[in-house]
Amino acid sequence: MCATCGCGHTHSHVEITLEQKVLAKNDELAAANRTFLESREITAINLMSSPGSGKTTLLERTIHDLAGRELAVIEGDQETQLDAERIRSTGCPVVQINTGAGCHLDAAMLRDAIDRLQPVRRALLFVENVGNLVCPALFDLGERGKVVVISVTEGTDKPLKYPYMFATADLVVVNKVDLMPYVDFDLGACRAHVASVNPKAEVLALSATRGDNLNSWYDWLAAA
């Protein structure tokens, strides 16, 4: 009998040291995506948020306002082509990823979508992640920048409730500021909450529907 665990086998068990990163495979694929995108001077922006924050509306407005720039969109949702259809109706190249039961995009899914989309050289590529403020935080896609979108209807304390997500952001967009008169949302406190989990993140308050402060968003994209 095995002395280690009494499993009934006559052989001895072997200890193997691995000391390797979990998600090493995803990180490798993300690095390959990053190299590929940089070789084509494509700027990929990963948009993450809870469902209903206005990511797709922000993209529709951005596509309209940046008509002179080459844009492309990859849409991630568990099911349906609905968001891709909204983007397609603007004339912008788009592909939809459906993750089924999956709660986030990963680097392999992004590579597959890039192969289908074939974005042109120097394009600004938006990746709209699955609406979820938890899981997408862990998966590097190979993007240039991570943007977390929240809306004023979600509450001031979102950055404290979902700190892992906000800790990854390069930029936090606070959307739907046109609704500020109707909701109890404290922008100053929200900025302080973002800073408490991520002192380096920028915060932009805007309205994708009414157009408030969109120039700051376009300036950020131009510098990304």
Place this chain on the structure above:
Amino acid sequence: MHELAIAEDIVDAVCARADGRTVRRVTVRIGKLTAVVPAAMRFCFDLAVEGTVADGARLEIEERAGEARCNECGAEVELADPILLCPCGSADLAVTAGRELQIVSMEVG
């Protein structure tokens, strides 16, 4: 439920390394600042090993506390969550531990 994707990643990695041998135990290191929940990890690991050479393997989890150094006062601070705040009031902290997510070792045979 990102733990399932992570568990599948762990099982893929250990099965590749096991090279056909039966995997008896897998040890992973999970930092408290990684958003990976050990209980969910155990549940998903048991699902992910089904039908593989790691089927029935025991999962051992080494949890690592979050730690940071304050760039203002130099104190070593323990972090229970990713909110960066030193007792001195500074939020300028450099995280030194708690972001680990590693496969440490395994036992085969």
